[in-house]
Amino acid sequence: MWFFYFLLSLLGLLRISLATSLNATLELQDEVIERSMGYTKEPSRLVMYVQTFKTPQGEPLSLLPLLQHNTKVTHIILASIHLHDEPGEIRLNDDPFDSPTWDTIWEEVKTLQINGVKVMGLLGGSAAGTFKHLNGTERQFYSYYQPLLSLLQKYNLDGLDVDIEETVEISVPLRLINALRRDIGPNFIITMSPLASALTNALGQNLSGFSYFELDAFATVPGSEEKLISWYNGMFYGGYARGPPFFQSIVDAGWDPLRIVMGVLDCSNDGQANGFVRIEKLQDTIRGLRGMYEGFGGVAGWEYHDAGMSDGVVYEPWSWVKRVGEALF
Structure with missing residues (x-):
């Protein structure tokens, strides 16, 4: 027994x-x-764009208060990188990367990265011209691409936001994105910043001249379904940030909510008059989207230097970021 x-x-x-x-x-x-779907599950993102590097009073703008006040910012995107007519002439706004203008910023970038914040660059933007230089023969493409690649590596940027606001063929972003993935590897973050309307349907209003639906279908690692574009910082300006329905229409069009970050204006001076939404309403929208989607991609604010000034607070741009973070996380 x-x-x-x-x-x-x-x-x-x-x-x-x-x-x-x-x-x-x-x-x-x-x-x-999960990985075969082309993305890895991760928390929402809190992204801040920085294009103006001075306070409204004309003093140098420091990014370190974003750490000191525990804003929970996850990504900072430095804007804007421009390719000029002469190959190798690349500027961050009006100055070369190695200009003394940026000495303090590059030191702060290191501090931010040590503390877990990813720091990226924005290529292109509203000043047209950058992407025409990437639309040529292989030899012409690499004469402009190689100096850009060297700068991204030299300054240890974590990624690139490809912001195409000029009409180009779909081959232009595809060639650039594939080259970046090949040369820097899978840990390098590649994002794009279309109008939110360009994500609602293939014929939606668009600044780039190609379909983001087609681009996303083609922009995969060869031989797999892994996406080369990590996520999209959609420009949800105008009425788009006033409630969840517009975000929902993008999800209904087939996009995974985790790969859509809601880009909003953080000051009424930063875009069209009807594009700004006050922080209390924005917080309500964020909470609503969090309740609707287990994987909500997050929020991106344009831009840091005057954040919150239209909400009637003293000049503390970090406080706007923190209030977004309180609703997001």
């Missing part, structure tokens, strides 16, 4: 071992399935 009970005990242990192994296998399968 004792041998019978010994066998029962042994079988019980075997079942536990098999169950544990099965669960581990299922978890591994879930991870593989």
Whole structure:
């Protein structure tokens, strides 16, 4: 009889071992399935664009208060990088990367990165011309691309926001994005910043001249479905940030909510008159989207230097970021 009970005990242990192994296998399968969809599950993002590097009083703008006040910012995008007519002439706004103008900023970038904040650059933007230089023969393309690649690596930027606000062929972003992935690797973040309307349908209002639906379908790692574009910082200006329906229409069009970040104006002076939404209303919208979608991509604010000034607060741009973070996380 004792041998019978010994066998029962042994079988019980075997079942536990098999169950544990099965669960581990299922978890591994879930991870593989999740990765095959082209993105990795991660928390929402709180992105801040910085284009003006002075306060409204004309003093140098420091980015370190974003850390000192625990704003929970996750990504900072430095704007804007421009490719000029002469290959290798690349400027951040009006000055070369190695100009003394940027000495303090590059030191702050290192501090931000040490503390877990990803710092990226914005290529292009509203000043047209950059992408015409990337639309030529292979030789012409690399004469402009190689100096850009060298700067991204030299200054240890974590990613590039490809902001195309001029009409180009779809081959232009595809060639650039594929080259960046090949030369820097999968940890380099590649994002884009279309009008939100360009994400509602293939014929939506668009500044770039190509379909982002087609681009996203083509922009995959060769031989897989892994997406090369990490996410989209959609320009949700105008009435788009006043409630969830517009974001929902983008999700209904087939986009994963985790790959859509809601870009908003943080001051009424930063865009069209009807594009600004006060922080209390924006917080309500963010909470609503968080409740609707388990994976909500996050919020991006344009731009940091005057954030919150239209909400009647003293000049503390970091406080606007913190209030967004309170609603987001």
